[in-house]
Amino acid sequence: MxxxxxxxxxxxxxxxxxxxxxxxxxxxxxxxxxxxxxxxxxxxxxxxxxxxxxxxxxxxxxxxxxxxxxxATPPKPRSPGQIASLAKADEVRRTCPECGEVRDYHLPTSVGVCHPCAFGFPAAA
Incomplete structure (x- = not known):
């Protein structure tokens, strides 16, 4: 130490x-x-x-x-294109490649799918 x-x-x-x-x-x-x-x-x-x-x-x-x-200064405002790009990237991080559902959380990178798919539960209808 x-x-x-x-x-x-x-x-x-x-x-x-x-x-x-x-x-x-x-x-x-x-x-x-x-x-x-x-x-x-x-x-x-x-x-x-x-x-x-x-x-x-x-x-x-x-x-x-x-x-x-x-x-230090306040951050520069984001352009509409940046806002749209960030929203799309966030949606991709929340979309399960297994079931295609858009979740309200970011998918864990350790398993790469949503919680129901990771634990073998059927997707809710």
Whole structure:
């Protein structure tokens, strides 16, 4: 297991960008997911990162890039063509290739069919 002290690098000497521990980043920086939750999108490159150790990857640090909140902007509006394309792609992810039914959930990629087909139940009429 690594040491937390190895991750702390606020000057960016070891990791090429300023690196902070989980929940210790300075105010004014946020991850992409935190920006999206605020209805914003990052503009420009990441200026820092947070790093932490996780049981999912023992001994290997995980990281998340940090972006300045003051440079983030709302997302650009989607065109009607983009909206139609996304709706079609979503319908394809919900259509069972076995029974042809359009489900109200995305089909699990592990089995590639809807739940009734995966478990051998007849399709509801």
């Amino acid at each position: 690594g040491r937390l002290a190895d991750l702390w690098d606020p000057e960016g000497e070891r990791h090429d960008v300023p690196t902070f521990l989980w929940r210790m980043a300075p105010d004014g920086l946020a991850t992409r997911n935190q920006l999206v939750a605020q209805g914003l999108r990052p503009r420009g490159p990441a200026v820092a990162q947070v790093m932490w150790f996780s049981s999912k990857t023992p001994g290997v640090p995980r990281f998340a890039r940090l972006y300045p909140i003051d440079r």
